[in-house]
Every structure is written in structure tokens, then in C-alpha cells.
Amino acid sequence: MTEKEPSMPILYPIEGAAGLTGDWRTQRPIVDPEKCKMCNICWQYCPDLAITAANKDENKVIVFDYTYCKGCGICASECPFGAIHMEKEVD
Amino acid sequence: MAEEVVMLTGNHSVSEAVKRVKPDVIAAYPITPQTAIIEYLSKLVDSGEMDSHFIRVESEHSALAAVAGASWAGARTFTATSSQGLLYMGEWVFWTGYARLPVVMAVVNRCLAPGWSIWVDLQDSMAFRDAGWIQIYNKNNQEVFDTTIQSYKIAESKDIALPVMPCLDGFVLSHTSSKVILSDPEEVYNFVGDYSDPIIEIDTGKPFAYGSIVMPDKYNKDRKDLMEAMERAKAKIKAVNKEFSETFGRTYGNGLIEKYGDDDADLTIVGIGTMADETQQAIDMLTSEGLKVNSVRVRTFRPFPTEDIIDIAKKNHKLLVIDRSVSFGHEGHLQMEIESVLKRNSIDTPVIGKVMGLGGEDVPYTRIAKVAKENL
Amino acid sequence: MPTTLKDLMNNPKEALLKGHFACAGCGSALAFRHAIGAIADKAVVVIPACCTSVYQGFGRGVAFDVPTINVAFASSDAVAAGIKHAMEKKGKEAHVVAWAGDGGTADIGIATLIGACDRQDNILHIMYSNNVYSNTGGQRSGDTPIGARTTTTPFGNKAQRKMVPFIMMANNASYVATASVAYIPDLVDKVKKAISYDGFKFIEIDASCPVAWKSDSADSIKVARLAVETGVWPLFEWDNKSNKAVLSKRGSKFRNKENRKPIEEWLNIQGRFKGMSDEEIKNLYADVDRQWTFLEKFLE
Numbered sequence: 034m035t036e037k038e039p040s041m042p043i044l045y046p047i048e049g050a051a052g053l054t055g056d057w058r059t060q061r062p063i064v065d066p067e068k069c070k071m072c073n074i075c076w077q078y079c080p081d082l083a084i085t086a087a088n089k090d091e092n093k094v095i096v097f098d099y100t101y102c103k104g105c106g107i108c109a110s111e112c113p114f115g116a117i118h119m120e121k122e123v124d
Numbered sequence: 125m126a127e128e129v130v131m132l133t134g135n136h137s138v139s140e141a142v143k144r145v146k147p148d149v150i151a152a153y154p155i156t157p158q159t160a161i162i163e164y165l166s167k168l169v170d171s172g173e174m175d176s177h178f179i180r181v182e183s184e185h186s187a188l189a190a191v192a193g194a195s196w197a198g199a200r201t202f203t204a205t206s207s208q209g210l211l212y213m214g215e216w217v218f219w220t221g222y223a224r225l226p227v228v229m230a231v232v233n234r235c236l237a238p239g240w241s242i243w244v245d246l247q248d249s250m251a252f253r254d255a256g257w258i259q260i261y262n263k264n265n266q267e268v269f270d271t272t273i274q275s276y277k278i279a280e281s282k283d284i285a286l287p288v289m290p291c292l293d294g295f296v297l298s299h300t301s302s303k304v305i306l307s308d309p310e311e312v313y314n315f316v317g318d319y320s321d322p323i324i325e326i327d328t329g330k331p332f333a334y335g336s337i338v339m340p341d342k343y344n345k346d347r348k349d350l351m352e353a354m355e356r357a358k359a360k361i362k363a364v365n366k367e368f369s370e371t372f373g374r375t376y377g378n379g380l381i382e383k384y385g386d387d388d389a390d391l392t393i394v395g396i397g398t399m400a401d402e403t404q405q406a407i408d409m410l411t412s413e414g415l416k417v418n419s420v421r422v423r424t425f426r427p428f429p430t431e432d433i434i435d436i437a438k439k440n441h442k443l444l445v446i447d448r449s450v451s452f453g454h455e456g457h458l459q460m461e462i463e464s465v466l467k468r469n470s471i472d473t474p475v476i477g478k479v480m481g482l483g484g485e486d487v488p489y490t491r492i493a494k495v496a497k498e499n500l
Numbered sequence: 501m502p503t504t505l506k507d508l509m510n511n512p513k514e515a516l517l518k519g520h521f522a523c524a525g526c527g528s529a530l531a532f533r534h535a536i537g538a539i540a541d542k543a544v545v546v547i548p549a550c551c552t553s554v555y556q557g558f559g560r561g562v563a564f565d566v567p568t569i570n571v572a573f574a575s576s577d578a579v580a581a582g583i584k585h586a587m588e589k590k591g592k593e594a595h596v597v598a599w600a601g602d603g604g605t606a607d608i609g610i611a612t613l614i615g616a617c618d619r620q621d622n623i624l625h626i627m628y629s630n631n632v633y634s635n636t637g638g639q640r641s642g643d644t645p646i647g648a649r650t651t652t653t654p655f656g657n658k659a660q661r662k663m664v665p666f667i668m669m670a671n672n673a674s675y676v677a678t679a680s681v682a683y684i685p686d687l688v689d690k691v692k693k694a695i696s697y698d699g700f701k702f703i704e705i706d707a708s709c710p711v712a713w714k715s716d717s718a719d720s721i722k723v724a725r726l727a728v729e730t731g732v733w734p735l736f737e738w739d740n741k742s743n744k745a746v747l748s749k750r751g752s753k754f755r756n757k758e759n760r761k762p763i764e765e766w767l768n769i770q771g772r773f774k775g776m777s778d779e780e781i782k783n784l785y786a787d788v789d790r791q792w793t794f795l796e797k798f799l800e
Contacts, residue, residue, distance in 0.1 A: 039224040039285035039323065040349035042342065044333045046565040049519035050557025057524065077505055077684050078721050080530035082518045086509055101518040105525035105710075106718030119718075148589040149582060177585040182615030186578035189571065189612070193546070193582025196569055199589060201582075215572050326567045326583060328542050328594055335570035337558035 049101070054081065058104035060119040062097055068116035069094040075108035075117060084108060132304040134297030135160035137265040138204065138230045138290070140304075141272035143168055144312035147202040147228075148319075149194035151179035151187045155209035156242050157294040158232040162204055184209040188216035188229065195225040196334065198325030200276065203227070206294060207234035210248045220287050221256025222350065223335070226279035226323055227287040229257075230272065233397065234294040235483045243484020244294040246397060246449040250425075250457045256350050258288040258357055259426045263382075263401035265302045268292045270374055273307075274364050276316045284357050285323045286350070293398045295484070307372050315371055354427040361424055377421070380429035383436070385411065385418025391500050392440040393419040393492065394433075396458055399448055399481055405489035410496060417496060422458060433465045437473040444499050446492065448481045455479075502749075503538075503685040503692070513540040513565065520563035522555035525717025527681045527707035527724060528628045529555055532564075532599065535626055535679075535705065538688045539595045539695060540566055544583055548576040548609060550601035551635045551709075552628075574608045576600045577616035580623040588622070595624065595695050602629040602643035605704075606662045610642075613664075613702075617671045620699035624691070627664060627702070630709035638712040645732070646787050647780040648772045650712070656780050660787050665704050666794055669738055669745075674699035677737035680706045682725035683750045690737060690748075697739065706733045714771025726766040729754060732788055734795055745798035755792070755799070763788065 044050075071087035071094060083102035087095045109117040132140065138161045142150075150169070152162035168174040177194075181187045184205050191201035205213060210231055220227050235245040249259060258278060262268045268290065275288035292298055324334075338346070358380060365379030376382055384404045393403050400421035410417045420436055422429060437443060447456025454460060459477035466473060476499050481487040515536035522529035528551055536543050543566040547553050553570050556562045571579045576598035584596040598616075600609055605627035613625060632650050633639040639652040642662035649656055668676045674697040679687040687705060694701040706727055708720040715723050727733035728751045735751030738744065753759045763785060767773040776784075 038282060039353060040346045041224055041324065042335050042338050042346060044336050044558070044560075044562045046331050046333075046517055046563070047561030048517050048563075050517065050559075050561045050563040051519050051521035051555075054519050054521075073505055073509065077508060077534075078530065078681075080522060080526050080533065080720075081520070081524075082514065082516065082533065098518065103524035105720065106716070107525055107720055110718040111721050149585050151578075151582060177589050179581055179585060179621075180619065181578060181581075182611055182618070186575060186612050186615055189575035189578035190582035190585075192571075193569070193579035194586035195582075196579075197583045197586035197590070199582075199586035201586075216575065219572055326544055326569070326587070326594075328544060328567060328592075331565050331567050333556060333562040333564055333568035333570070336556055336562055336568075337554060339559060 053100055054103050055100045058102060058122055060104045060106065060121050061099060062102065062104070062106070062108050062117050063120055064095055064097070065116045066094045068114050070114050072113065075112055078107050078111050080105065126308050128306040130304055130306060131301045132265055133160065133299055133301050134265045134268045134292045135232065135299065136164055137269040137304050138272050139164035140306050141269045142202050143174055144309045145200065145273060145276050145316050146174070146313060147176050148199035149177045149179065149191060150202045151181050151190035152203050153181050153184045153187045153209065155206045157234055157298040158204045158206040158209070161230060184213035185216060188213040188220060191227050192216060192220050192223065192225050195227050196324055196326055198322035200319040201227050204230040204232065206232040207236060207248045210252065211236065214252070217252045217257065218255045224285040224323065224350065225287055226285055228272070228275045228279055229287065229289055231289050231291045232294050232298045233291055241483050242294065244296055245482045245484065249289060249291050250449040253426055253457065256286065257426060258286050258424065259291060260288065260424050261291045261397045261422070262297065263398055263421060265297055265304045266374065267376055268297060269304055269306065270368060273312055273316060274368055277364050278357065278360055280319055280323065281360055282323055284353055284360050286353055286357060296398045311371070315368070357427050358429065376423055378432070380424045381432045382421040382423055383418065387418070387439040389418040389440045390416040391442050391444055391496055392436060393417065393444045393446060393496060394422065394458065394462060395419065395446040396422045396425065397448060399446060399487055402487065402489050403446070403492050406492040406496060409489065409493050415500065428461050430465050433462055434469050434471060437466055437471045441473065443473060443475045444496060445475060445477045447477065447479045450479045503688045505685065508534065508684065508688065511537055515540040515543065515564060515566050517563045517565055520555050521557050523711055525710040525720040526555065527709060527720050528552060528630065530681050531628050531687065531705045531707045534684050534688050535691045536566060536597065538691045542593055542595050544594045544596045546571055546576045546580040546583065546596065546598045548600050548604040549573040549635070550604050552599060554635060573604055575612055576604060576609060577612045577621070577623065577625055581616050581621035584621060584623050598623060598625045600625065600627055602627060602631060603633045603641045606642035606664050614671055617668060617673050617700040620674065622698055624694050624701040624703070627704040628707040629704055630707050630712055632709065632712045634709050634712045646784040647776040649774065656776060663791055665702065668702040672740050673702045675701040675739045677703045678733065678735055679703055680724045680728055680733060680735060681708060682721050682728060683735065686735065686748050686750055712772065715769055719769055723766065723769055726761065729761045730763045730766045731757070731760040731792065732763060732766055734791060736795060738798060743798065744800060745795055747799065
């Protein structure tokens with residue numbers, strides 16, 4: 034009899050477990066670099082971790098990860114400075 | 125502490141075995157006739173005689189859920205239940221079997237309501253014969269002690285990884301004292317071994333998700349593996365029975381079945397649990413009357429001892445199967461399995477079925493002998 | 501020191517990975533990201549049947565970077581207790597969290613929840629409430645507010661909301677708190693505080709569900725914030741040593757009714773409340789008052 038590990042429903046962590054969820058998007062967030070105050074409130078509220086935080090020291094505004102952003106629009110809605118707007122996706 | 129010879133109930137025989145295998149976590153909920161098992165263990169834990177965590181859960185559903193949790197975390201575990209309690213934890217009985225967790229749960233067989241009754245039949249555990257658990261039915265308190273120990277060695281083998289249900293008849297064993305040899309604790313522990321290399325273990329440094337959504341191909345792969353593990357378990361149970369016999373000098377047939385009397389009988393009485401033990405007295409009586417009869421006790425109902433049943437049916441002339449549980453709309457569970465085995469293997473040895481002893485109905489050997497004579 | 505946005509950004513490990521299966525604008529996923537993220541290095545998560553059993557993903561891998569055990573509906577706390585006991589026995593440190601929805605907590609799971617609380621099992625139960633059985637398509641749960649149109653209350657839920665935090669206070673949990681996805685640092689503070697207590701801890705998070713609430717996914721934070729600002733969702737924490745409740749900084753001014761926005765503002769941005777009668781609105785106000793009246797007994 035050979036030693037045999039049982040076959041179990043085990044999965045390991047990966048990015049993109051549900052695939053490239055950016056494909057779900059019907060609208061995309063666009064940041065206006067002039068208006069972005071790099072407060073990162075949008076980063077905090079993103080359920081999809083699809084925002085790379087702004088960096089004041091390096092003067093870098095937020096960046097969207099369109100590979101995974103589902104286009105929910107929370108960032109645009111919560112931005113205190115009106116620096117994000119949503120645009121309809123066109124193929 | 126060496127070996128002890130004591131008068132002991134079946135329930136405390138379970139407890140004494142569990143004490144010796146040193147589970148990390150025990151969770152249990154009271155139900156007659158099982159309760160004495162966990163009362164005894166809780167005393168051992170609280171007095172410091174056992175170094176286990178005892179979780180006094182609020183239901184049987186949580187009892188099995190908690191030991192399953194502990195088992196996922198790589199712990200050796202124990203729980204016990206009976207009857208309605210087993211039914212109430214039903215969701216987790218399947219979950220634990222399918223999850224391949226090496227949980228050991230003693231089931232003290234008791235019939236199901238209504239009406240309220242606390243006496244034995246096997247309807248409770250038989251209802252879970254499809255849940256992916258190994259089921260071992262016992263004939264006396266010594267076997268209860270020994271099987272409980274063996275259960276851990278079987279369950280925790282990596283090539284098996286299945287929960288085991290040692291079953292004992294309510295009251296007939298659970299509450300009746302008889303002579304039991306309690307083997308030396310250290311020898312028992314050494315026989316089972318520690319559980320330091322678990323089948324599965326939660327580690328915060330190595331994240332994994334268990335039981336997320338699976339697609340049909342993976343689902344079927346896991347179930348097929350469970351089926352194969354059950355098949356492998358036959359050899360494992362036999363090997364553990366043999367090793368146990370070599371270590372402690374006690375043996376139970378080949379581990380899967382126990383034969384009594386000579387082959388080539390006109391009638392073979394096949395049974396399970398204590399009724400099969402009582403049958404041996406009937407065989408003695410009938411043999412002394414010059415009749416050619418023998419008997420077989422099915423010890424392991426899951427996995428089912430298919431090959432042994434084939435062998436018995438080929439070597440004898442007629443089978444009388446006595447069941448203590450029944451599938452309403454069909455027939456006794458043991459009879460069902462045996463007929464299926466014979467049919468599948470084109471063996472035409474006649475099989476007669478008899479359901480007896482439901483709800484604790486007393487079935488003395490004289491009655492078994494009478495039924496045997498009627499069917500000779 | 502209270503958690504700041506900067507602290508969140510310096511968190512060494514994420515619990516939730518990109519590309520999970522939650523719907524756009526999911527409050528539960530956001531709550532998971534930060535609540536479990538706050539303790540990601542030592543967290544073990546037990547998940548009964550709920551949206552989280554689905555949105556963790558499937559097939560090639562999962563989006564949770566913490567040990568995750570998926571279990572039967574009514575048993576998250578029992579499993580969590582078993583895991584915690586086993587890990588303690590083996591000398592391993594872990595924050596074992598039962599992460600369950602409102603159905604798995606307030607309804608089918610409540611006996612298990614209270615059982616673990618009775619025993620003071622050293623675990624944290626986080627109830628993320630979207631006030632409905634979202635995963636099965638939006639049926640009424642015990643935590644559904646009065647007036648909500650669900651698939652099993654198509655003409656409006658009449659039953660009062662089951663306030664599980666109060667049940668846990670009565671049952672002597674070591675720590676009880678409410679939180680909201682609108683106030684993330686407050687939520688993280690509460691999770692961190694909870695794990696500093698021995699025994700059984702409980703947090704309920706108001707977690708928006710754009711699908712069941714029939715709200716715009718972009719409004720997920722807004723609607724949660726309005727629940728606090730209208731008094732519908734009091735933000736507080738309580739522990740059994742003091743037997744005192746403290747309103748959270750961000751929600752304290754809403755103790756005074758005059759500071760509250762009309763509940764209608766919360767109702768009007770959610771399709772689930774469309775068509776509520778005046779009587780239903782009156783009953784909802786009364787149910788909110790009932791919660792505050794209860795809570796007042798524990799406030800300084």
C-alpha cells in the first residue's frame with residue numbers, strides 16, 4: 034500500500050481568483066491629476082484593491098488598476114475634491 | 125501503570141480507550157445512553173488526569189463542528205453521540221466524512237423516536253452509512269475498548285484519512301459491566317502513535333482555503349478518492365487488527381468479519397453487533413443438536429466486507445441475515461448489502477432476511493435458534 | 501492612538517487579494533479587506549454559507565491570503581472554537597475569526613453564536629450585515645429593517661430588526677461593537693481592540709449590498725454613512741468589565757435626535773424601500789427609537 038495524500042478541496046491564494054475582473058466594468062474611473070490632492074480616501078474605500086495609493090512625497094497621484102477595477106464608482110462618489118469621474122466603457 | 129483487569133461498562137470502556145490515546149480536543153453534548161462516556165472524560169480532563177481541551181458545546185451539531193475544526197487545525201479529536209443526537213449532527217457527519225478529517229466518534233446505538241425509547245437498534249448509525257465514515261460494530265466491552273484504540277490508528281493513516289465511528293449497542297453494552305482488560309496506557313499510546321504529522325493543519329504562515337466552491341471535475345475527483353480510501357481501508361483495518369493482536373493478544377476475526385463454527389454449513393447466520401454475539405450461543409445449541417450451522421459477525425459495515433461475504437456464500441449453502449435496522453420500503457440494511465454483493469458476483473446462495481430487535485426488543489439465543497430451525 | 505488612513509496604508513499584509521468574485525461596490529468585501537487585513541498575519545477565518553463563501557473565488561485559487569475554512573451554515577463559531585482550542589493546545593498563536601453574514605449569525609447560527617459566547621471561547625465573531633440573505637437572492641433575515649422589500653417580503657418587512665449586538669451584551673460577551681464600512685479606521689480600531697480581549701468578542705458591521713439594497717454601487721459608502729447619520733445604525737462599543745457602552749467618535753453626535761438626518765434620506769437612495777407607506781416609515785422610526793432606548797441604558 035502506498036502512502037497517499039487525500040484529495041481535498043484546498044485552494045491557495047492567488048491574484049485574480051475570479052479572473053480579470055476589469056472585464057466586468059461598464060464604466061471606468063478617470064482621475065484628474067490637477068484636482069487629486071493625494072488624500073487616498075478613494076484607496077481606502079476601494080473594495081477591489083484596484084487603486085495604487087497616491088504618494089505626496091513623490092508627487093504621484095492615484096493610479097487605477099484597470100485589470101481588476103470593476104467600475105463600481107465608489108472612488109468617484111467619495112472623492113472630496115471631485116477629482117475622479119466615471120466614463121462609459123467603449124470596446 | 126500496567127495492564128488492569130476490571131469490570132467495566134461499554135461507555136467507560138470507550139472513555140478508558142480515549143484517555144489512553146490522548147486527544148487534544150474533545151467536544152460533546154449529552155444524550156442517553158452515550159452521556160457516561162463524556163461525563164467520565166470531562167472528569168479526567170478537569171482533574172488534570174487528561175491533558176485535553178474539553179468543549180462543552182450547546183448541541184450535537186456544534187459537537188462535531190468543533191471537533192472538525194480542531195481536526196482541521198491538526199488536532200487529535202474525540203466526540204460521542206447516540207440516536208437523535210447523531211441525526212441532529214447529520215449535516216456535520218457528511219461534512220466530516222467528505223472533508224477527510226480523521227475524527228473518532230463513538231456512537232452508542234439507540235433507536236429513533238417517536239415514541240420515545242432509549243433502547244438499542246442500529247437505525248441511527250445505519251442512516252449514516254453513506255457519509256464517508258468507517259463504521260465498526262462491536263460485540264462486547266473488551267472489543268469496544270480495543271476498537272476505539274484501533275479507530276485512531278485507522279483514521280489517522282495518511283493513506284486512509286477517514287473518520288471512524290466505533291459503534292456499541294445501547295445499554296446492552298453501554299450500561300452493562302463485564303470483564304475488560306485495560307491495556308497499559310503507554311503501550312496503547314505507542315500502538316496508536318502521536319499525531320504530530322497531521323493529515324491537514326492550519327498554519328497562519330501558510331494560508332490555504334478549504335472547501336471553497338468546486339467545479340464538478342474536482343468534486344468528483346475528491347469523491348472518487350474517498351471511495352478508493354474506503355476500499356484501501358479494508359486492508360488497513362485487517363492490518364491494524366493483526367498488529368493489535370500481536371501487541372495485545374486480542375483479535376476480532378480478520379478485522380472485517382468474525383466467523384464462528386465450521387464451513388460447509390447448511391445455514392449461516394449473518395448478523396451485526398451484540399445480536400451476532402448472541403447468535404454464537406444459538407450455533408452452539410444447534411450444533412449440539414447435530415445441525416450443520418455456523419455464523420458470521422459483520423464487524424465493519426463501512427467499508428463493507430464484500431470479498432469475505434463472497435467467500436462465505438461460496439463455502440456455505442444458505443444465509444440467514446439478521447438485521448437490527450431496516451430500510452423502510454425495502455429490507456434490512458445488512459440483507460440489502462449481502463444480496464447486492466451476491467447478485468453482482470453471480471452467486472446464487474439463497475439469502476433469507478429477518479429484522480429483529482428493533483427498539484431494544486430482547487432477542488435471546490433461543491429465539492435466534494428457533495428462527496434458524498424454521499429456515500433450515 | 502486611533503488608526504489613521506496612513507496606518508492603513510502601512511499595513512504590511514493584505515488579507516484580500518485583487519480579482520475576487522464580489523459584486524462591484526460590495527460592502528462585505530471592503531469590510532473583509534480592512535477588518536481581516538488588520539490582523540492578517542495571525543488570522544484564521546471560518547466562513548459559513550454566505551456571500552463570502554462565493555466571492556473568495558474558486559477554480560484556480562482564492563482571493564484570501566489568510567487560512568480560510570468554509571463550513572456549514574449554522575456552525576461557524578463551533579468550528580472556530582474547535583480551531584482555537586486546537587491551536588492553543590498546540591501552542592500556536594492565532595486570531596480565529598468567525599466571519600458570517602446576518603443569516604448565519606442572527607438566524608440559523610444564533611444558537612452556535614450564543615453557545616460560544618457562553619463558554620467565552622477565545623474567538624472573534626464578525627457579523628457583516630447586509631440585512632438580507634443576499635447570497636440566495638435577497639430573502640428576509642432577522643436583521644432586515646422594517647419596510648424593506650425583499651424577495652420573501654415583497655410588500656415590505658413588518659418584523660422588528662433583531663439587534664444581535666444587544667443579545668451578545670446580555671449574554672456577557674467580553675467585547676461588543678458595531679461598525680460601518682463608511683468609517684474604516686473606526687472599524688479597524690474595533691477589530692484590533694476586540695482581539696486584545698480574552699474570551700468571546702462580537703462585532704457587527706453594516707455592510708452595503710448594492711444588489712439587495714437596489715442602490716447604486718457608487719453609493720455603497722454614502723448609504724452606510726447615512727445609516728449612521730440618520731440614527732438607523734448606532735456606532736458603539738461595549739465591554740463586560742465596565743458594562744458601559746461608548747458611542748464611537750464618528751457617530752456620537754447622532755445620540756441627539758436633533759443632529760440626525762431624516763431616515764427618509766437613507767431610504768430614498770435604496771430601491772428596497774421604494775413604496776413604503778407612512779405607517780411603515782412610522783414603524784421604522786419606532787424601531788430605531790427602540791434601539792436607542794435600549795442603548796441609552798448603557799451610555800454615560
